Amino acid sequence: MLSFFPNPYPDELFYSLVTRYHIRSGNKSFKQTLIELLEYYPNQLYSLALPNNLNHLIKRVPSTSTLNFERLIWEHTLYPFYRILLTSSEAWSLSKCMRGKLSEPIYKIAKFYQHSELKQTSLKFCPDCVRQDINNFGEAYWHRMHQVPGIFICLPHNCFLIESRIPLITNNLQHEPANLENCVLSSLKVYAPETIQCLKKLATNIELLMQCDISFQGLPWLRNQYQNYLVQGGFIPKKRGDRVRFDAKSFLHEILRYYKQEFWDIVKPGTYGKLEEYLAYCLLGCDVTATIERVIHVILISFLSDSLQDFFGTKFAQTKTILGI
Ligand SMILES: [Zn+2]
Incomplete structure (x- = not known):
């Protein structure tokens, strides 16, 4: 049993939750933290969008925690996105793999072309969300919806998402919290109003x-x-x-x-x-x-x-x- 596990913030990405746990745990390496929580060490950050062996974590969170497997995959991973256009039995297979150990690569089970999903090369953030989260919770965190393929706009704040300094592909996965050092404002291209409308419609439908x-x-x-x-x-x-x-x-x-x-x-x-x-x-x-x-x-x-x-x-x-x- 873990002595503590952070309560997830609304729409917090699983990676962010693990990062916050790592910082408070005092573990020396992030690898040690991931093995402690998941029993394996993914070396790419994007793997944590669809993590597996979550049962290992759920069994070990303190009994006072409200976290369960369904909440974790529906609210903090990209499972709801990759479930789109899967049949009920395919979606069940995907959730089964996330619950336990993988029998084949997750991108095959979720039916996505691995390389096309990596065109987004960094974790994204909304500057208004960063400000709001620091005000509300005393710290910023990575939002799950900001990392969903096809979503380029933060709908609650009606503003473009910005690529952070944290790459999704790395040779050595580290804990990288969302903060003002990693989430740096950059100048945005100006887009035509009809493009913005289409991007909003796409984000709303997804x-x-x-x-x-x-x-x-x-x-x-x-x-x-x-x-x-x-x-x-x-x-x-x-x-x-x-x-x-x-x-x-x-x-x-x-x-x-x-x-x-x-x-x-x-x-x-x-x-x-x-x-x-x-x-x-x-x-x-x-x-x-x-x-x-x-x-x-x-x-x-x-x-x-x-x-x-x-x-x-x-x-x-x-x-x-x-x-x-
Ligand atoms: Zn926002």
Whole structure:
């Protein structure tokens, strides 16, 4: 049993919680702390976004702690993001792996392309959150929502997230608290108002999907649903032959009226020049790949349908019910 474990702050990233524990524990090395809490030592910070063997930690927190496994993964890890577009059984497998020891790499179970998730190279922060947290709690901390792929804006403060000095890829993982030395203000590029609106919409939709429990029916279903919406939108002829004839050019023309180059350069750098093929592949080839482009799917779904709930054909149940809050 641990003699203490910090109470998590609202939306605190698991790494931040471990860092605060380390500072108060008096342990000499961060490696020692990680082994104490998780029984293993991940050498990259991004691994702590989807940690595993959390049961080891949960069994050892003091009995007075309110922390349990469900709260930990839903509120302090990126599990709710990677759960998007997983079927119930796939999501169950992911949570099972986070609870216990891994049988295969977590990115395979969560179905993400490891290298694309690393394009964000540092932990991000919102300067207003840093100020507010120091006022409210006496210290800053790393927020989980600020590290979610596709989220570039802090919605409560309506401001752009800034990359900190703490890299996600490192040869020697250390404890790096969020503080005024690590979270340094830098000058931000000025973006067009429509780009900011699109980024806000994207962040809002990702947040909504992270908070809701949808029983997703699988990628073949997603592909069919895209096809239905593309027929309705006139991008696929109604009379279907054996082959689906998708008018990718018109689709690209239409989507670029709303989501312009500046938006794609932020969200998916380097793809603008090959967007036509890329989007066609995401729409009609989504069920043949081993990975899920969650951010792109959220953009495509909200472009094709007025409401995420209509697209998924279900009312979203809030995960607060799952957590019994
Ligand atoms: Zn903020």
